[in-house]
Amino acid sequence: EVLLVESGGGLVQPGRSLRLSCAASGFTFDDYAMHWVRQDPGKGLEWVSGIGGDSGNIGYADSVKGRFTISRDNAKNSLYLQMHSLRAEDTALYYCARAVAGTWIPRAFDIWGQGTTVTVSS
């Protein structure tokens, strides 16, 4: 079974840091680009960041550029999102998502995890 499981979310004060992880199983991890997508409570989806299968291509949304860093460890079948200088507006459910085969860009996401919640509040 193809599975993505996120972890690392929690309550954090503004300005602090947090690291999210996503454990993948059931497919050849390094064959696929991976992305982070977040969702405000009760609101819409927002693409956050993506990384190619060999980490050679990386992109970020303007809203997180310079504060968030995406990375992956193919030996551990894991995806990460290091978040610094967190703001209240970063509060969301963060999904790990697999890109459809063929390109690293956010073309479409065919497998999603269940998400991990990040709450930024004092």
Next chain:
Amino acid sequence: QSALTQPASVSGSPGQSITISCTGTSSDVGGYNFVSWYQQHPGKAPKLMIYDVSKRPSGVSNRFSGSKSGNTASLTISGLQAEDEADYYCSSYASSSTLGVFGGGTKLTVL
């Protein structure tokens, strides 16, 4: 405000067809055939229903179809069923510095 514009809600009766629109610009929807559609039930993760404008992933019912004209993409659901009631989001690759954009979502109610 979302980059792509969708109607907030649509509704239809069982057996009918509905269409949800998704309007962007020539820098996203109009410029690339990388439009995708997602279904999201309450408390669940999004599910890919359509990608590359009109392709259906394996396992998705052929009642779901996608198309595009200019800067507007559309998702059509035919033969509406109760289980189709959900939120639907469109997405597109974009040539802006933010590479991926979503619509604000459309709540589908099956009457």
